[in-house]
Amino acid sequence: MKLKEEIELQKQMNIAELNDLDETTRIEVEGFRMGTYLRLEIHDVPYEMVQYFDPYHPILVGGIGFGEESNGYMQARLKKHRWHNKVLKTRDPIIVSIGWRRYQTIPIYAIEDQNGRHRMLKYTPEHMHCLAMFWGPLAPPKTGIIAVQSLVNNQKAFRITATAVILEFNHAARIMKKIKLVGYPCKIFKKTALIKDMFTSDLEIARFEGAAVRTVSGIRGQVKKAAKEEIGNQPKKKGQLREGIARCTFEDKILMSDIVFLRAWTQVEVPCFYNPLTTALRPRSQTWQGMKTVAELRRENNIPVPLNKDSIYKPVERRPRKFNPLVIPKTLQEALPFASKPKDIPRRKQPLLERRRAVVMEPHERRVHALFQQLQLIKQAKMKKKKLKNEQKRKELEAQKTKDEEISRKRKREERRERYREQEKLKSTKKRLRS
Structure with missing residues (x-):
């Protein structure tokens, strides 16, 4: 309270x-007071501003700091407005209002x-x-941003698309x-292994030397360098070498189907x-039109959305894989049990002769066999x-x-009923005695 009183006292002394x-002298010391009519002289004004000047439309006049005159990359924390019914797409132009400036820019959205x-x-x-990175005149951090996609007045949906605040600015993104x-x-x-169709030139392979690779089966590997000596360095045409084949090492042997x-x-x-809005340089009846989005251009020209064949789900047709024969080292064979050891004699594909030979029974053997069948039928019955x-x-x-x-x-239900009746009678008797 004491500080406020001192400030108020100093203010009254200054006014007096x-x-x-x-x-x-007062204007030189204090400046122009609020409510004072001023006459401004503005230089280098386009003639369209004077031609389409509307005295019934107010003009806002403000000042720009010394550091806000240069352009650069700005990073903002952006959130789509809850009343806007569509999400925003990266590289779609938006109109932003930052401080005293209004301009159209192309943002790139990201997340940390x-x-x-x-x-x-x-x-x-x-x-x-999310984070939004865009190019434009630099604004100090914590500056508020409001974004729209169009300036037309007959828009049905909510016009404000997003709100944001400047986090930092820099000359690189x-x-x-x-x-x-x-x-x-x-x-x-x-x-x-030599890998093809991954790179298009040896320069790309040099860029990714040492990068980690992985097969579908989970075998890890590393890109070493471009392969020329391994493939014989034979040109496909005269004067041309085959490029784009990389030599990679893996932790295990891979297959050709990997x-x-x-x-x-x-x-x-x-x-x-960076496209500044020039609404003051055209009649008020005309709406300023900047860069259009890809969706608007397709809608105006009746161009369908391009269909990428690689994005269509295809039926999976897996070819039967052929595995190399298993080779067991001799030292390991000696330690294996007999049942797990590889056998030198291959398994017979046809049954033995004793199993294929027809059995002709004698009359006595047929009678014994028939008797056993009858006994089995009696047992089953x-x-x-x-x-x-x-x-x-x-x-x-x-x-x-x-x-x-x-x-x-x-019986239990009747017993419970009888017990409950007795308890109720006892309660009523106690109440009567108390009263």
Whole structure:
């Protein structure tokens, strides 16, 4: 309270001191007071501003700091407005209002991973913040931003698309996106293989030397260098060498049917696009039109969305894999039990002659065989009768058990009723005695 009183006292003293000065001296010391009519002289104004000047439309006049005159990359924390019914797409132009400036720019949306990497997003998240990197006149941190996609007045949906705040500005942007390169073996050595269709030139292979690769079966490997000596360095045409084949080493021998993947990160370039709004240089009846989105251009020209054949789900047709024969070292064979040791004698494909030979029985043997068959039939008939009898007996026991349980349930229910009646009579007697 004491500090406020001192400030108020100093303010009254300043006002009293300024009242004693003449008007010219007071303006030089204090500046122009609120409510004062001023005349501004503006230089280098386009003639369209004077031609389409509307006195009924106010013009805002402001000042720009010394550090806000240069252009650069700005990073903002952005969130899609909850009332806007569509998500925002990366590289779609938006109109932003930052401080005293309004301009159109092309943002790249990203999110920060745990390791500090800025990973590019194709669309903005639904209910959370993300990072937006765009090019434009630099603004100080913590400056508020409001973004729209169009300036037309007949828009049905909610016009404000997103809100944001400036985090930092810089002259370089580092936003990464994940890429996956696919290759196939063309020649296999023991633990080394030559991979084709993954790179297009030896320069690309040199760029990815030392990168980790992996097969579908989970075998890990590493890119070594471009392969020329291994393939004989034979040109396909006169004066041309076959490039783009990489030599990779793996932790185990791979197969020709394996597919090799290389996962890497590449930097995304943020477009240096800055288009200031020139609404004061045209009649008020005309709407300023900037760069259109890809969806608007397709809609105007009736161009369908391009269909990528690689994005269509295809039926999986797996060829039967042929595995190399298993080779067991001799030292390991000696330690194996006899049942697991490889046998030198191959298994017979046809049964032995004793199993294929027809057996002709004597009359006495036929009578004995027939007698055994009859005894077996008698035994099966007895077992069937016994099974039916046991099944019937089980059903009777279950029926008797169900009947006994029902009688027991009724008896218990009557006992509970009698007990509850006695308890109620005892309670009523106690109440009567108390009263």
